[in-house]
Amino acid sequence: MTSDSPMIELQGVSKTYGTAQAPVHALLPTDLTLAQGEVVGLLGFSGAGKSTLLRLINLLEVPSSGRVLIGGRDLTSLPAAELRQARQQVGMIFQQFNLLSSRSALENVSFALEVAGLSSAQRRERSREALSAVGLSDKESAYPAQLSGGQKQRVAIARALAMRPQILLSDEATSALDPHTALSILRLLKQLKRERGMTMVVVTHDIKVASYLCERSVVLEKGAVVDRIDMSRPEPVSRLGRFFFETAKGWTDQTELPQEET
Numbered sequence: 001m002t003s004d005s006p007m008i009e010l011q012g013v014s015k016t017y018g019t020a021q022a023p024v025h026a027l028l029p030t031d032l033t034l035a036q037g038e039v040v041g042l043l044g045f046s047g048a049g050k051s052t053l054l055r056l057i058n059l060l061e062v063p064s065s066g067r068v069l070i071g072g073r074d075l076t077s078l079p080a081a082e083l084r085q086a087r088q089q090v091g092m093i094f095q096q097f098n099l100l101s102s103r104s105a106l107e108n109v110s111f112a113l114e115v116a117g118l119s120s121a122q123r124r125e126r127s128r129e130a131l132s133a134v135g136l137s138d139k140e141s142a143y144p145a146q147l148s149g150g151q152k153q154r155v156a157i158a159r160a161l162a163m164r165p166q167i168l169l170s171d172e173a174t175s176a177l178d179p180h181t182a183l184s185i186l187r188l189l190k191q192l193k194r195e196r197g198m199t200m201v202v203v204t205h206d207i208k209v210a211s212y213l214c215e216r217s218v219v220l221e222k223g224a225v226v227d228r229i230d231m232s233r234p235e236p237v238s239r240l241g242r243f244f245f246e247t248a249k250g251w252t253d254q255t256e257l258p259q260e261e262t
């Protein structure tokens, strides 16, 4: 990796599912660049293509066109073994936490390291370090069923951190949490940005999340970027972008829907 390359660069990346007869254009050709340490929000309604875009960044989805560069390296051209290695720079967290219910917090974190081939001593050390970073050192033996939603998300964040990634992808990570717990998780993410310079892409429906955490946001509608917003001076140009900011003020009978629901 060269120090002047962007951390993440999508060049004309698109994704079409389905068949030639019945294609689903989940993401139209999209450019997106993040410098190291930048945190960018991905806003959009259900089905807009947010998760698809996120999964294209670590090539969990193979692009239908375009290139994905991480630290200047084109992931789309890497052989499988190198791709597996490059993916270790990218951690991911989800709305539903995706923890293994039969494993303790420590074992959940250590599992990803096992897959990556670390020794048992290294796994233990890294897992403890990651659980400590999320404030859960006292819960290492607890099973997911014994943890609150916020604690489960902390375990999932620890699991993502254990590989010491430079990038964190977050898919609605706080959507299933109450506002107080959500804020505590967002503070943890902000701390990771501040202290580790982590680069993040944060999918959310919630403009408050983007306003708190992100320098910029991209608004997606039906697979297309319709707005790119500087969160320090938000001036949305699209109806959908404006709608997201309107809803932050609360809903009234006058709140205009960007598109009529059918």
Ligand SMILES: Nc1ncnc2c1ncn2[C@@H]1O[C@H](COP(=O)(O)OP(=O)(O)OP(=O)(O)O)[C@@H](O)[C@H]1O
Residues within 6 Å of the ligand: 017, 018, 024, 025, 026, 044, 045, 046, 047, 048, 049, 050, 051, 052, 053
């Ligand atoms: N594996 C798949 N096969 C076929 N179509 C898919 C697949 N994954 C997603 N899609 C379609 O692509 C579009 C975008 O889906 P995506 O999951 O990216 O949306 P999203 O913005 O994350 O939505 P949500 O907010 O509901 O999570 C949708 O029309 C969806 O049905």
Ligand SMILES: [Mg+2]
Residues within 6 Å of the ligand: 050, 051, 052, 171
């Ligand atoms: Mg999604």
